[in-house]
Amino acid sequence: MIIDYNQKIPNNVNLNGDRRLQRALERWQPEYLNWWNKLGPETSKEHEVYLRTAISVEKDGWAHFDYVKMPEYRWGIFLTPSDPTRTIDFGIHKGQPAWQVVPGEYRSELRRLIVTQGDTEPASVEQQRYLGKNCPSLYDLRNLFQVNVEEGRHLWAMVYLLQAYFGRDGREEADAMLERHSGDADKPRILGAFNEKTPDWLSFFMFTYFTDRDGKFQLGSLAESGFDPLSRSCRFMLTEEAHHMFVGESGVGRIVQRTCDLMNEHNNDDVRKNGGIDLPTLQKYLNFHFSISTDLFGQELSTNAATYYNTGIKGRLSETKIDDDHLLHDSSYPILELSGDKIVNVEVPALNAVNERLRDDYIADCDLGVRRWNKIIEEAGIDYCLKLPHRAFNRRIGQFSEIQTDPAGKIITQTDWDKSHAEWLPTQEDREYVQSLMQPVTEPGKIAGWISPPKGRINRQPFEFEFVLFN
Ligand code: BYC
Ligand code: FE
Numbered sequence: 001m002i003i004d005y006n007q008k009i010p011n012n013v014n015l016n017g018d019r020r021l022q023r024a025l026e027r028w029q030p031e032y033l034n035w036w037n038k039l040g041p042e043t044s045k046e047h048e049v050y051l052r053t054a055i056s057v058e059k060d061g062w063a064h065f066d067y068v069k070m071p072e073y074r075w076g077i078f079l080t081p082s083d084p085t086r087t088i089d090f091g092i093h094k095g096q097p098a099w100q101v102v103p104g105e106y107r108s109e110l111r112r113l114i115v116t117q118g119d120t121e122p123a124s125v126e127q128q129r130y131l132g133k134n135c136p137s138l139y140d141l142r143n144l145f146q147v148n149v150e151e152g153r154h155l156w157a158m159v160y161l162l163q164a165y166f167g168r169d170g171r172e173e174a175d176a177m178l179e180r181h182s183g184d185a186d187k188p189r190i191l192g193a194f195n196e197k198t199p200d201w202l203s204f205f206m207f208t209y210f211t212d213r214d215g216k217f218q219l220g221s222l223a224e225s226g227f228d229p230l231s232r233s234c235r236f237m238l239t240e241e242a243h244h245m246f247v248g249e250s251g252v253g254r255i256v257q258r259t260c261d262l263m264n265e266h267n268n269d270d271v272r273k274n275g276g277i278d279l280p281t282l283q284k285y286l287n288f289h290f291s292i293s294t295d296l297f298g299q300e301l302s303t304n305a306a307t308y309y310n311t312g313i314k315g316r317l318s319e320t321k322i323d324d325d326h327l328l329h330d331s332s333y334p335i336l337e338l339s340g341d342k343i344v345n346v347e348v349p350a351l352n353a354v355n356e357r358l359r360d361d362y363i364a365d366c367d368l369g370v371r372r373w374n375k376i377i378e379e380a381g382i383d384y385c386l387k388l389p390h391r392a393f394n395r396r397i398g399q400f401s402e403i404q405t406d407p408a409g410k411i412i413t414q415t416d417w418d419k420s421h422a423e424w425l426p427t428q429e430d431r432e433y434v435q436s437l438m439q440p441v442t443e444p445g446k447i448a449g450w451i452s453p454p455k456g457r458i459n460r461q462p463f464e465f466e467f468v469l470f471n
């Protein structure tokens, strides 16, 4: 199905056939654009950016690349094609046809999940809004804007569901998406990590590696939902998420590469003296972004998650590939639990551990990229190893938020934490140093001194390509 861009709101949901919904969305559209102009990427209004736009929702060939003036980007509503035979794969409604409308009894839970998902999308755009001013290269600037417009579209995806399926309170929730703001003292974003700052490009790459990866896992679970429109929205969003994580993984990898090159070139590890980011600082940023993203999976034992699963509204990642009864009424799952002053392994009812299971999958996935970064270090002949901290480290949600641990997960006293956390998490001084490196490089083919050029290409265009035109 080819998307028609001549419509006011491009879509593949036959918006023309539902005047009421069309009017509601057309009322929301200027509010959205207003928000984008106020809190979206700064100084980007006149830029023409070499962006990818969806032209079809089919598996292959949906991407079209061209220069786009940023505020003229065509946000729209795209769902993967429907499968009329789809059934619910888990929970008490297992085997029944997927729902095409919201079941009344699950309305508030579904709305809450959609609102929480939707809220993260504009939050990340707000967090990243100043980065355009100090990009390390045009290639990176283009990637930033690509991520930003797609997160904007992800908001559209959730707002569509709210307005199409939740009537008046859905419309109110859609408005509230533009009223909460990242870091706002009175009206913050819903989830913790989305109120943190993303002030520099190292933070941006760590964010897209670790926090967008939460997106992959949450969207993957929501893609299993018995509520078919939510499932189809998330499936299409997932196709875009892969690029966000690529930006993160390759971005951090390129910094690691540059750091190693500087160490070898100058034959010392005083990387800062040579304008790079030293490996211990990278480790601290990794510790920070991993730990706040780990919080995004909620409590280890969650009755919310059990209800979502049992009622068929939020599944597990790749639900159908898991070999069990997909009911979880009688099975158990091993989790780490705080027991007195120890962290111990216990078996708990699987239904209550759905969040923790997803966190396990997430941590394993995070580790794959860390291994690839370590490979770069190893190939440079340097003796250093980046590591994911223990899941109990620096937590604010869940049982481990009650204690302090070192990055290896050893429980320590508050006094020891106060003494040592500057070795584990970025300090003010680290942040100021990284910030001092953030000088814009906007000449085609040029790159900042703290990061290596990319190996890959965007749509076969070389690094020297003029990815952004400044007007
Ligand atoms: N911060 O029973 P629990 C993305 C609250 S990222 C603040 O475990 P549940 C993206 C929780 O709300 C993907 N509060 O909760 C990435 C609950 O509150 P109540 C985002 C938190 O519901 C980058 C209480 O603690 N999508 O797309 O099972 C760029 C008890 O917790 C937090 C989703 O999150 C927190 N971190 O699990 C752009 C999917 N964690 O009931 C985009 C939708 C928990 O006591 N959301 N709480 O008032 C969900 O599935 C669930 O809401 C959560 C929480 C998994 C987040
Ligand atoms: Fe997103």
Ligand code: FE
Residues within 6 Å of the ligand: 151, 212, 215, 241, 244
């Ligand atoms: Fe994303």
